Structures are given as structure tokens and as C-alpha cells.
Amino acid sequence: MNTEAIATEHATRLSSVDPLLPHSDPLAGPDAAHEDFRVIIGDSGALGFAVRSEVDRNSGDSLWRALVEHRLLLRFAGPQPGECLAEILRQWDEYLTDTVRAGDWDAAAVVPRPSRDPAGSAELLRHGFAPVRVLAVRPADRLAAAGPPAEPGVRIRPAEPGDLATAVGLYAELQRYDAEFGSVTLRANATELLTAGMARELDRHEPTIWIAELYGRPLGLLQIQYPADTGWITPYVSAERVGYLSSLHVAEAARSSGVGSALAAHAHQLFDESGVDAVLLHHALANPTSTPFWYGQGYRPLWTYWHRRPAVLAHSERAAETNSLRKRLS
The missing domain is CATH 3.40.630.30 (Gcn5-related N-acetyltransferase (GNAT))
Incomplete structure (x- = not known):
């Protein structure tokens, strides 16, 4: 499964799950991707694009977000999106660990997802993300x-x-x-x-x-x-x-x-x-x-933004999280 096939199937699926989603991807934007990820598992595939944006602390935008946001833009195809996303998140975490200061509250990892496309939600939760922010829509005739x-x-x-x-x-x-x-x-x-x-x-x-x-x-x-x-x-x-x-x-x-x-x-x-x-x-x-x-x-969710903040946990927090997980599994 090549990149074009994944992107085409992803776009087709989204147009069927929510007619209010745009035909072109608004998240591709003018920002250059810092890193690309591609995973193929059987007849399923996923693409991930890591994008970084930053605002000045003297900007009004700084009141509503972290100063630095690392966003992961996703495309899915096939019946196993969760398994593909798990591998992309693993690769993205390695990339963030190498590029982001651990424990920095003003650096957030954000994964925007169409609200009516829940593919991969369980994997996002397992990697410490939570659905924090929603872009909601109200059609004029509702x-x-x-x-x-x-x-x-x-x-x-x-x-x-x-x-x-x-x-x-x-x-x-x-x-x-x-x-x-x-x-x-x-x-x-x-x-x-x-x-x-x-x-x-x-x-x-x-x-x-x-x-x-x-x-x-x-x-x-x-x-x-x-x-x-x-x-x-x-x-x-x-x-x-x-x-x-x-x-x-x-x-x-x-x-x-x-x-x-x-x-x-x-x-x-x-x-x-x-x-x-x-x-x-x-x-x-x-x-x-x-x-x-x-x-x-009359509003309803259109896009859901999954956040992890800080983007990379401090070493002590990561150790505590790992120990907690081990206790639950033992």
C-alpha cells in the first residue's frame, strides 16, 4: 500500500463519516513537516506528519495554547488503524524525545482528529493523550x-x-x-x-x-x-x-x-x-x-484535539508512570 493509496482511502472515509468536513485537508497548511512517518501492517497503512508551530508569549494567541505545539497529522487506510497508529506514535515519541525539552509545560503534543472518525482513540489514550479541545459547528439550517x-x-x-x-x-x-x-x-x-x-x-x-x-x-x-x-x-x-x-x-x-x-x-x-x-x-x-x-x-463536534502536555514528560514523571503501569499489570 503506497502513500497515495493511503491518502485516497483516508479522504474517502472521512467524506462518508461527516459531510461537514472539508474536501481538502486544512491541517496540511503552509507549515513544513519536520518528520514523516509511514507504517504498513498487512493490508492496513498509516501516514503521520510531524509539524511544529510556535507563538510569541507577547501574542494574544499565547493565552489559548502552549507557546510551542508539536502536531501529528494522520492518514489511515485499511481495517487496522489502531495497530498502525501505535507504531507511528512510538516513532513520533522517539522524535519528540530527541527534539523537545522534557517537562516543558509550554511545549504540547497535539493530535487533531475529525470528531466522527474515532480510529486510533484507544492508542492515543495509551500514549498519554486526552481529548481536550473541540472545534464545534452549527450549520445555518440547524x-x-x-x-x-x-x-x-x-x-x-x-x-x-x-x-x-x-x-x-x-x-x-x-x-x-x-x-x-x-x-x-x-x-x-x-x-x-x-x-x-x-x-x-x-x-x-x-x-x-x-x-x-x-x-x-x-x-x-x-x-x-x-x-x-x-x-x-x-x-x-x-x-x-x-x-x-x-x-x-x-x-x-x-x-x-x-x-x-x-x-x-x-x-x-x-x-x-x-x-x-x-x-x-x-x-x-x-x-x-x-x-x-x-x-x-445546535452545535456538535467537528474536530477533536488530543493533547499531551508537556509533550515529553520529565524523567521522574515517566518513571512514576512506568512503575504505575507495572503495578497494574502485575
């Missing part, structure tokens, strides 16, 4: 499940420059909560980065940030991107006009009041008015509030 009735007194309005401190505070609260689930990184300069980013958005002619007030108190935040600004995420879905819901957060004092559902409905109305075919958003899979909320609003 009806959201009815949410709780909006509490009287909810008002949604475009954010103004005078709302900067409020917006930053709500956003920082969201980030602190999401940091509990592994993908967000709390950084010393977070307030500075959030303030600069929010100030730029509040200076736009067309509003992209909204504040939800409950009886006059600003307790909710919504931020979106229209199709003109979503070129970075559009390749991940089979749709032409894509909206991106950057963030939605409700302060603890207003939880279960209908503010969140009102903000989501407002976002979807804005996207519908702009002719969006599908809306995308990222969320932490383990978050016990956002995951059920978004799926109740």
Missing part, C-alpha cells in the same frame, strides 16, 4: 433546542470604548475558568494582552463585541467574527461563508438566568443576517457548563 426562558430585564447592546474594563474583566474570568481544563494558559501579561485586543475590537466600525445587562448590571459578554475575518478557520469546514463565535461568557452572578441563551440567540441572529452557512467555535471538552450549553444550542 434548529437549536429550546433553552431556558430569558429572565426579564436582560438587555444586549454593542460594547462601547467605555466598556473596555468590563469586557476585559469578563474575558479574564472566562480564561481563568477554562484554564482548569488544560488548553488555556494563564500568563503574567494576560491583562495587558486582553486589554490591547479588546481595545482594537472596540475601535471597529462594525460591532463585534456585545454586553449583556441584567437589570442594568453588565454580566455577559459576546464576541464574534464575521466571514470577512474568518479566513483562518474557514478551511476546517465544508462551507463557504463561515462565522466564528470567539467567546461567550456569563458572570457567575447571572448563571442560569437566561443571559447565556439570549447572547447565543443574538449571535445566531447576527450570523443569519450576514448570510453565514455555518458557525464554528472552540470549547474545552471537559468544561461541565460550556459543553452541554453549546450542544443544546
Whole structure:
């Protein structure tokens, strides 16, 4: 089984399991592969491409990821994808051990997988990966499940420059909560980065940030991107006009009041008015509030990101993990 045959069968399988997956691979991207892996076992095969990306700690992107991500892009063919993946992961681990400082929390190993293609999930778990982050999709023609009735007194309005401190505070609260689930990184300069980013958005002619007030108190935040600004995420879905819901957060004092559902409905109305075919958003899979909320609003998983952080465990951690495994097997 050659490389072309593996790639062709992989693409055919994905198009059958999820019609919203793009026809071309968005993960191939412009980044050059650092290392290629190919495994053939019987009539099964797999390809792996190791890609490295890095962001500056003074970039806003640093708030939502490790500074360095080592990604493994996968292609499967045949009836034994798990066995093939096990060998590719072994080879990738050798490569990471030689190139990554052990125990570095700001170096993560990430394996993106189409959510409806579970091939190899058990092997990822055995190699210390966990499904941490999801890119979810809501097609424009999907009806959201009815949410709780909006509490009287909810008002949604475009954010103004005078709302900067409020917006930053709500956003920082969201980030602190999401940091509990592994993908967000709390950084010393977070307030500075959030303030600069929010100030730029509040200076736009067309509003992209909204504040939800409950009886006059600003307790909710919504931020979106229209199709003109979503070129970075559009390749991940089979749709032409894509909206991106950057963030939605409700302060603890207003939880279960209908503010969140009102903000989501407002976002979807804005996207519908702009002719969006599908809306995308990222969320932490383990978050016990956002995951059920978004799926109740008509979203469902499109891509799942499996993380191992640090990418290479420190020697003491690896030894403890090995001893624990030996005890379970004895």
C-alpha cells in the first residue's frame, strides 16, 4: 500500500463519516513537516506528519495554547488503524524525545482528529493523550433546542470604548475558568494582552463585541467574527461563508438566568443576517457548563484535539508512570 493509496482511502472515509468536513485537508497548511512517518501492517497503512508551530508569549494567541505545539497529522487506510497508529506514535515519541525539552509545560503534543472518525482513540489514550479541545459547528439550517426562558430585564447592546474594563474583566474570568481544563494558559501579561485586543475590537466600525445587562448590571459578554475575518478557520469546514463565535461568557452572578441563551440567540441572529452557512467555535471538552450549553444550542463536534502536555514528560514523571503501569499489570 503506497502513500497515495493511503491518502485516497483516508479522504474517502472521512467524506462518508461527516459531510461537514472539508474536501481538502486544512491541517496540511503552509507549515513544513519536520518528520514523516509511514507504517504498513498487512493490508492496513498509516501516514503521520510531524509539524511544529510556535507563538510569541507577547501574542494574544499565547493565552489559548502552549507557546510551542508539536502536531501529528494522520492518514489511515485499511481495517487496522489502531495497530498502525501505535507504531507511528512510538516513532513520533522517539522524535519528540530527541527534539523537545522534557517537562516543558509550554511545549504540547497535539493530535487533531475529525470528531466522527474515532480510529486510533484507544492508542492515543495509551500514549498519554486526552481529548481536550473541540472545534464545534452549527450549520445555518440547524434548529437549536429550546433553552431556558430569558429572565426579564436582560438587555444586549454593542460594547462601547467605555466598556473596555468590563469586557476585559469578563474575558479574564472566562480564561481563568477554562484554564482548569488544560488548553488555556494563564500568563503574567494576560491583562495587558486582553486589554490591547479588546481595545482594537472596540475601535471597529462594525460591532463585534456585545454586553449583556441584567437589570442594568453588565454580566455577559459576546464576541464574534464575521466571514470577512474568518479566513483562518474557514478551511476546517465544508462551507463557504463561515462565522466564528470567539467567546461567550456569563458572570457567575447571572448563571442560569437566561443571559447565556439570549447572547447565543443574538449571535445566531447576527450570523443569519450576514448570510453565514455555518458557525464554528472552540470549547474545552471537559468544561461541565460550556459543553452541554453549546450542544443544546445546535452545535456538535467537528474536530477533536488530543493533547499531551508537556509533550515529553520529565524523567521522574515517566518513571512514576512506568512503575504505575507495572503495578497494574502485575
